[in-house]
Amino acid sequence: MDINYDRYQAMSIDDVEKIHEYTVDVLTNTGIWVEDNEARDIFKKNGCRIENEKVFLNEKVIQTALENAPSEFRICAIEPRNSKTFGVEASIFAPAGGAVTICESDNIRRAPTMEDVNDFSKLVQCLDVIGLNRPAVHPSDVDPMKKFLYITLADFKYNNKIYQLRRETLEMICIIYGITPEKMKKDAENGIHYGYSTSNPVSPLELSSAATDTIRFQAEYGVPNIIAPMPIGGISAPATVEGTILIQNCENVAAIVFSSLINLKAPVFYGCIGSVGDMKKGSATAAAPEMRIIEAAGAQMARYYNIPSRGAPGSPDAVAMDFQAGAESAMGFYSSVRSGVHLITNMGFMGNWMQASKAKLVLDAEIIESVLRIMQPLEITEEKTALDLIKKLGARSTYLTEKHTLKNYKKNFYNPKVFRRTTFEKWEKEGKLEAAQSAENKAKALLDQYVSPDRDPSIVKELETYIAKHDRR
Incomplete structure (x- = not known):
């Protein structure tokens, strides 16, 4: 799709420059908390002032990092036609990540299993609008320390799209692509990448040991880093949208700087997932309208820095597949696409990031297809x-x-696959199916009709052997 449409602009160019100016002020004068000693040493060796756990950046490291972060990069899929160039192509979509419960269409919740992991991987393969795979649920029936090994095996067996690449799955990804870790590093220097992973700054203004450890791995192997700061207005950020935007930008820039100190050309996504608090409960909201403003502003900052952006609109606050869930998802996906976000995640999420639903994944695909049709430019000839x-x-x-x-x-003319265009009488005669049940039926039909990709049995066996060796450690 042509991306030269009129984007939603949350800020003027003067506002964008002010956010950058204020960010430099905060990072150089207030500093960030860096938990890990080795990470602090890396900052110190590059001219940053250190006071205990506090690191004070300087304008030089900030400018150097932002000037050298790649404006685009390509992530390979095992099926070459599914590889994607981020920063150039229009919005690319991905499912939920890490839900701890499954929600059925009748709104019954249960713990996810490996069968659910397999089903989500198959649905990702079936739904054309999805370009990048994520582990939608974490299985409860395997060793939690090995869950990502099992998830990686399932992804390889059941879909041909872009895979997640974590430290613990590095060797498995190398087996899948027939490369060595050293070749992965070398290919990254030439703009070829074999997966992605996420790093999570802690709001406000902290890079935890987990975050810096992940960033070091990503930068060393050239794994595109989806930076995911999540300041919550009123809780871990000021109780203004503008203040939350500033904290979000500070945390993105801090992570970009640290990444650049490991590998100057390390690929990164600017994370636009800040939220605001539900002050009655003291927790984050997943679908507040303010999130879309924060996301749009983040997308503008990413364009200002000339790096790809990531948003996460697909998780409603709704805990059931009702009108609220559909409305929150539709508003979110439309806003993200209109804002020009490059990577848009969280299809199939529900319940404040806690639940995933196969039916919701199908419904979100329908919403996104409609949004993309709305955004398709006209040709007046x-x-x-x-x-x-x-x-x-x-x-x-x-x-x-x-x-x-x-x-x-x-x-x-767009023809919906799940949403119905019918009369009341026909709808009544056919069982009064609502959208959630129709989507559940569609998901089951896709799974029934699913055909596995051709896979080399020797590679599957090698991956299974690798997991078995880990189980014995």
């Missing part, structure tokens, strides 16, 4: 306007039986 046909038929005519209609309607 004599051919597209059918000027000659209008002049030929004139007034009081019908286009229904024209060859032009038969030739063009399928490629010009």
Whole structure:
């Protein structure tokens, strides 16, 4: 899809420059908390002032990092046609990540299993609108210390799209692609990457040991880093949208700087997932309208720094698949696409990031397809306007039986796969199915019709052997 549409701009260019100016002020004068000794030493060796756990950046390291972060990079999929170039292509979509419960269409919740992991991986393969895979749920029926090994095996067996690449799955990804870790590093220097992973700054203004350890791994192996700061307005950020935007930017820039000190050209995504607090409960909201403003502002900052962005609109606060869930998801996906976010995640999420649903994944795919149709630019030409046909038929005519209609309607009019266009009487006769149940049926049909990709049995066996060796450690 052409991305040269009129984007939603939450800030003026003057506002964008102010956020950058204020960010430099905070990072150089207030500093960030860095938990790990070795990480602090890396900052210190590059001219940053250290006071206990506090690190004070300087303008030089900030400018150098932002000037050298890649504006685009390509992540390979095992099926080459599914590889994606982030920063150039239009919005690319991905499912939920790490839900701890499964929600069925009847709103019954349960613990996820490896069968659910397999099903989500298969649905990701089936839904064309999804370009990047994530572990939608964490299985409860395997050793939690080995869960990502099992998830990686499932992804390889069941889908051809971009995989997650974590420290513990590095060797498995190398087996899948037939490369060594050293070749992965070398290919990264030439803009070829074999997966992605996420790092999580802690709000406000902290890089934990877990965050810096992850960033070091990502930068060393050239793994694109989805930076995921999540300041919560009123809780871990000021109780203003503007203040939350500033904290979000500070944490992104701090992570980008640290990444650059390991590998100057390390690929990163700017994370636009700040939220605001539900002050009645003292917790984060997942679908507040303010999140979309924070996300849009983040996308603007990412464009200002000329790096790809990531947003996460697909998780409603709704705990059931009802009107609220659909409304929150639709508003979120439309806003993210309109804001020009490059990587848009969380399809199939529900319940404040806690639940995942196969039916919701199918419904979100339908919403996204509709959003992409809305955003498709018009082509005002004599051919597209059918000027000659209008002049030929004139007034009081019908286009229904024209060859032009038969030739063009399928490629010009979006046809929903789940949402119904029917009469009340027909809907009643067919069982009064609501959208959630229709989506559940669609998900089951996709799984029933699913055909596994061709896989080399020797690679599957090698991956299974690798996991078995880990189980014995």
